[in-house]
Amino acid sequence: MAEREPEQPDRLERPDRVERDVFIAARPEIVFGFLTESEKFVRWMGIEARLEARSGGAFRVNVDGANIAAGRFVEVTPYRRVVFTWGWEGGEALPPGASTVEITLTESTNGTLLRLVHSGLSVELAPSHGAGWDHFMARLECRAGGGDPGPDPWIKDDAAAG
Numbered sequence: 001m002a003e004r005e006p007e008q009p010d011r012l013e014r015p016d017r018v019e020r021d022v023f024i025a026a027r028p029e030i031v032f033g034f035l036t037e038s039e040k041f042v043r044w045m046g047i048e049a050r051l052e053a054r055s056g057g058a059f060r061v062n063v064d065g066a067n068i069a070a071g072r073f074v075e076v077t078p079y080r081r082v083v084f085t086w087g088w089e090g091g092e093a094l095p096p097g098a099s100t101v102e103i104t105l106t107e108s109t110n111g112t113l114l115r116l117v118h119s120g121l122s123v124e125l126a127p128s129h130g131a132g133w134d135h136f137m138a139r140l141e142c143r144a145g146g147g148d149p150g151p152d153p154w155i156k157d158d159a160a161a162g
Helices: 028-037 126-144 157-161
Strands: 011-014 019-022 049-052 058-062 066-077 081-086 099-108 111-119
Touching: 019 126, 028 081, 028 099, 028 111, 058 081, 081 126, 111 126
Parallel strands: none
Antiparallel strands: 011 019, 019 111, 049 058, 058 066, 066 081, 081 099, 099 111
16 A cells, blocks of 8 residues: 655645644734734734735735735734735736735634635745745744744845845
């Protein structure tokens, strides 16, 4: 009988989506703020953010000094769920609002289980977005859990200085 690779429930890939499960050692109320408040958001992703966390509100994050993710909030349910559209300003392959990011927060013992599903991606774009979410979910896990992930190595040097 052929051996099967063990499943990795925290790193699922499908052709048009990215799914991640992350445990964060903080209550959902704390984690929620890092997803909806501009000042807290940039502590784990980006150098500048404009978040209007309400249905139809703007979602715009200067991720690294050169790439700007943009879309609109679709759903904001305090401490439980955040959904926003996602794309790249100036990006033909994935323009602003072309895909959807759904984040669900579930309270668990000693913290929060965060489930991220990024759908509407092409087969070509899903792997790079998966790598990006791996990078940023690790930073969010650390920051929301009370730690300091340090400077983001993905931020362009000139953007970090400004």
